[in-house]
Amino acid sequence: MSNRLFAVVAFAIALAIAAASQLIANEYFFSAAYTVLLYVILATAWNILGGYTGYVNFGSAAFFAIGAYTTVALFYAFKLPLLVTVPAGTAVAGLAGLGLGYLTLRLRGVFFAIASLAMAVVLFTFVVNWDFVGGARGAYVIQPSEVPFGLPRYIHLLFSIKVLMAAGALVVARAIETSTVGRGLAAIRDDELAAESAGVPTLKLKLFSAAVSGALMGMAGTTFPYYLSYIEPSSAFSLSYSVNSIAMPLIGGMMSWMGPLIGAVLLGTVQQLVQVTISSAWNLLIVGVLLVVFVTLAPNGIMGWVDAWRQRKNQ
Amino acid sequence: MEISTALLFNAIIAGLLLGGFYAAVSVGISISFGMLDVVNIAHPGFVILGSYIAYIVNSRYGFDPILVAVALSPLFFLLGMALYRVYYLCFEQRGQESLRGLAFFFGILFITEVVLILVFGVDYRTVKSVYAETTLRLGVLDFPLRLVVPFLVSVVMVVGIQLFLTHTFFGRAVLAVAQDQLALRLMGVNPVRVKQLAFALSISTAGIAGAFLIVIQPVEPSIGREYIGLVFAVCVLGGMGSIWGTLLAAFVLGLAESFTSTFFGPSWAPAVSFGLLLLTLAFRPSGLFGR
Amino acid sequence: MTTSSSALLEVQGVTKRFGGFTALDGVDLVVWPGERLGLIGPNGSGKSTLVNCICGALHNEEGVIRFEGRDLGTQPAHRRTRLGLARSFQIPKPFVSMSVLDNLRIPLLYAARQHEKLAADRVADEAMRILRQVGLADKAHARSGGLTMVDMRKLELARAMAAKPKLLISDEAMAGLSASEVDDILALLSQLKQQGVAVIMIEHVMRAVMKFSERVAVLVAGRKIADDDPQAIAANPDVVRAYLGE
Numbered sequence: 001m002s003n004r005l006f007a008v009v010a011f012a013i014a015l016a017i018a019a020a021s022q023l024i025a026n027e028y029f030f031s032a033a034y035t036v037l038l039y040v041i042l043a044t045a046w047n048i049l050g051g052y053t054g055y056v057n058f059g060s061a062a063f064f065a066i067g068a069y070t071t072v073a074l075f076y077a078f079k080l081p082l083l084v085t086v087p088a089g090t091a092v093a094g095l096a097g098l099g100l101g102y103l104t105l106r107l108r109g110v111f112f113a114i115a116s117l118a119m120a121v122v123l124f125t126f127v128v129n130w131d132f133v134g135g136a137r138g139a140y141v142i143q144p145s146e147v148p149f150g151l152p153r154y155i156h157l158l159f160s161i162k163v164l165m166a167a168g169a170l171v172v173a174r175a176i177e178t179s180t181v182g183r184g185l186a187a188i189r190d191d192e193l194a195a196e197s198a199g200v201p202t203l204k205l206k207l208f209s210a211a212v213s214g215a216l217m218g219m220a221g222t223t224f225p226y227y228l229s230y231i232e233p234s235s236a237f238s239l240s241y242s243v244n245s246i247a248m249p250l251i252g253g254m255m256s257w258m259g260p261l262i263g264a265v266l267l268g269t270v271q272q273l274v275q276v277t278i279s280s281a282w283n284l285l286i287v288g289v290l291l292v293v294f295v296t297l298a299p300n301g302i303m304g305w306v307d308a309w310r311q312r313k314n315q
Numbered sequence: 316m317e318i319s320t321a322l323l324f325n326a327i328i329a330g331l332l333l334g335g336f337y338a339a340v341s342v343g344i345s346i347s348f349g350m351l352d353v354v355n356i357a358h359p360g361f362v363i364l365g366s367y368i369a370y371i372v373n374s375r376y377g378f379d380p381i382l383v384a385v386a387l388s389p390l391f392f393l394l395g396m397a398l399y400r401v402y403y404l405c406f407e408q409r410g411q412e413s414l415r416g417l418a419f420f421f422g423i424l425f426i427t428e429v430v431l432i433l434v435f436g437v438d439y440r441t442v443k444s445v446y447a448e449t450t451l452r453l454g455v456l457d458f459p460l461r462l463v464v465p466f467l468v469s470v471v472m473v474v475g476i477q478l479f480l481t482h483t484f485f486g487r488a489v490l491a492v493a494q495d496q497l498a499l500r501l502m503g504v505n506p507v508r509v510k511q512l513a514f515a516l517s518i519s520t521a522g523i524a525g526a527f528l529i530v531i532q533p534v535e536p537s538i539g540r541e542y543i544g545l546v547f548a549v550c551v552l553g554g555m556g557s558i559w560g561t562l563l564a565a566f567v568l569g570l571a572e573s574f575t576s577t578f579f580g581p582s583w584a585p586a587v588s589f590g591l592l593l594l595t596l597a598f599r600p601s602g603l604f605g606r
Numbered sequence: 607m608t609t610s611s612s613a614l615l616e617v618q619g620v621t622k623r624f625g626g627f628t629a630l631d632g633v634d635l636v637v638w639p640g641e642r643l644g645l646i647g648p649n650g651s652g653k654s655t656l657v658n659c660i661c662g663a664l665h666n667e668e669g670v671i672r673f674e675g676r677d678l679g680t681q682p683a684h685r686r687t688r689l690g691l692a693r694s695f696q697i698p699k700p701f702v703s704m705s706v707l708d709n710l711r712i713p714l715l716y717a718a719r720q721h722e723k724l725a726a727d728r729v730a731d732e733a734m735r736i737l738r739q740v741g742l743a744d745k746a747h748a749r750s751g752g753l754t755m756v757d758m759r760k761l762e763l764a765r766a767m768a769a770k771p772k773l774l775i776s777d778e779a780m781a782g783l784s785a786s787e788v789d790d791i792l793a794l795l796s797q798l799k800q801q802g803v804a805v806i807m808i809e810h811v812m813r814a815v816m817k818f819s820e821r822v823a824v825l826v827a828g829r830k831i832a833d834d835d836p837q838a839i840a841a842n843p844d845v846v847r848a849y850l851g852e
Contacts, residue, residue, distance in 0.1 A: 056417050058356075103597035109413050110354050111551075115596050117356075118544045118589035125586035136582075180715050180726075187701050187712045194699035197661060199687040199717025199769055239540070243425050246418055255703065285429040292422035295415050296405045
């Protein structure tokens with residue numbers, strides 16, 4: 001299937017889901033589905049730099065928060081609507097990815113990983129001390145009373161945007177994966193020195209990958225302030241985002257766009273159930289344990305099982 | 316701005332005392348990451364584990380936390396042995412240590428934190444010790460014993476490790492394994508075994524450092540994360556694997572944090588170690604293909 | 607020593623240090639277009655370091671490296687490959703997640719296209735042609751991680767060839783291979799002469815070096831001690847001493 005056709009199909013499905021969701025009145029469903037979609041975006045975005053290129057980002061939460069706080073800052077400063085803050089937040093997060101990459105991607109992957117964690121903490125500290133966006137007390141972002149596109153409630157708008165964002169992230173990931181750039185990234189992941197010697201401009205491609213990955217993660221965060229009409233640093237920078245964006249591609253499979261999607265849907269759904277029935281701390285424990293179990297025993301994830309099963313069938 | 320000399324000197328003292336403690340926390344990473352090339356990002360998690368174990372014994376029996384930690388360090392040693400075994404079998408042997416090993420240790424860190432939250436909750440815990448409340452005063456200078464005692468024991472521990480590495484056969488084997496595994500094999504020494512024992516040593520230092528931590532300040536499960544930047548900053552700044560370098564870098568970091576805290580406010584302190592780490596990584600002249 | 611602007615590769619006074627250790631000490635070397643140069647020397651004499659400096663994996667502290675008359679300066683490795691300088695690695699580094707054929711796509715897409723028009727849909731055909739040339743055609747779709755040693759060496763060389771280089775550096779491709787496998791590799795490298803590609807062969811397998819090379823340079827402890835035709839090198843007492851020890 002060509003990328004163009006895939007994009008058409010993906011967005012068509014997304015619009016269908018968005019339209020169908022208006023018929024559902026269950027408040028909890030939206031909350032759960034919104035969160036799962038958020039993780040689809042984060043996992044897919046993380047995987048572009050993580051699975052495709054081989055560089056682990058521990059600071060996904062920071063990019064998410066950049067998107068969220070760009071929305072807050074622009075809302076407070078100029079009363080700008082989502083239509084503007086979504087692309088703006090995406091761009092700022094992309095620049096942050098580029099910046100972090102420029103500082104650290106010339107070093108070993110290990111240092112990039114540690115630096116990404118460092119960046120998350122530094123940014124968190126800045127935001128906590130930045131009174132304009134509320135600092136540690138948090139900020140209020142009031143949902144507009146008029147809902148555009150004739151949708152019944154604002155939550156429907158947020159949900160629709162999330163579905164379209166998820167489709168967009170998948171389209172971007174697949175386009176990269178199947179392009180020449182994607183082959184170059186895979187070469188970098190497999191053996192960076194050999195890739196460089198084979199003519200691959202490794203630094204340029206890594207920077208591209210970091211920028212796109214960061215941008216998409218920021219995009220996921222841009223609607224966050226409107227979700228509860230309130231945002232504060234601890235929840236925006238929640239470690240849960242960082243851990244899940246690693247665990248979901250790992251569990252689903254890191255080699256293609258399908259892995260993060262599967263991982264996010266499966267793990268995200270499980271977490272929603274556990275959170276409601278048991279507690280959110282147990283929820284996190286399960287994620288952590290699954291992460292460790294999969295990375296040790298099934299490093300290629302669910303898609304890896306599928307591929308292995310397919311290969312055995314062909315023999 | 317009027318800076319009183321008393322404030323300045325006390326900031327320096329606090330920074331140095333803290334620096335000694337930071338060295339104790341980081342010496343393990345200097346071994347595991349600096350010498351063995353194992354990215355044990357879960358190291359701070361073991362520090363916090365040490366804090367909580369010291370807390371349990373101290374709250375139940377009243378024993379001094381630091382003595383408890385030293386007495387229980389063999390437990391951490393065994394834990395380190397087991398952890399390295401798993402790491403080696405699943406990652407190093409297969410050449411997957413970069414991506415997957417990192418994710419593995421990150422998961423371990425995360426699990427440690429969450430388990431502690433489930434067992435102890437998110438409240439701060441402290442210990443009671445004879446010196447916790449006392450502060451020595453020399454003129455205008457303050458020497459809080461809760462900083463001094465961990466500082467002294469830290470320095471002893473770090474210097475002790477340096478001497479151990481340079482003056483014992485096993486210690487020199489550890490230094491050698493960082494540079495030339497083949498030569499070690501030719502000498503009849505099993506490099507994997509050496510690494511396993513060295514890694515175990517690094518974990519036991521974490522456990523002991525945890526006791527220092529809870530003497531210095533109250534502890535809650537998520538504090539571990541704040542120390543990741545610190546230990547790696549100290550390790551990188553200190554030259555990756557040099558114990559003296561670690562000591563020096565720890566003092567630098569301690570002073571930087573103390574000054575920031577005193578003159579800009581404590582809420583900026585976390586940014587210091589991580590910011591320093593970022594700057595070091597950004598401008599460190601290490602190439603693409605090596606350190 | 608005279609250098610001409612028509613030399614393909616000129617290494618002048620290259621010195622490389624690692625801390626207190628001098629790996630290369632004022633090395634001079636010239637390679638002419640289409641030439642077959644053998645580079646020999648005891649272990650640790652600096653051969654791989656020299657290759658790394660020429661290809662941009664390491665940067666020399668002193669000296670100049672010119673390719674086709676142009677100073678390479680601090681250009682990164684990928685740009686040097688695009689200019690026409692390819693190498694194989696002593697320990698093969700296949701792209702393990704890819705098939706043998708896909709391994710060749712990388713240099714074809716990223717390096718070869720710089721100086722040879724290759725339409726995107728022709729890449730697979732060109733890769734197959736090269737695989738046939740090296741004798742790996744039947745393994746085109748096999749996972750590159752599970753190959754035999756000699757096939758991995760062939761893949762390394764095929765990958766270097768796929769970059770359409772003007773100079774190919776073969777770094778100990780024959781180490782540890784059987785006699786017939788050595789002949790396979792030798793035949794492979796000899797084909798390159800017909801294509802006008804210059805080759806620097808770094809080897810310890812002496813009979814291959816002597817048979818293959820038009821000229822042999824000898825590196826000992828970071829210094830070039832001899833640079834002559836194969837027969838003169840074999841008779842050179844310094845060279846013999848370097849290999850057999852004092």
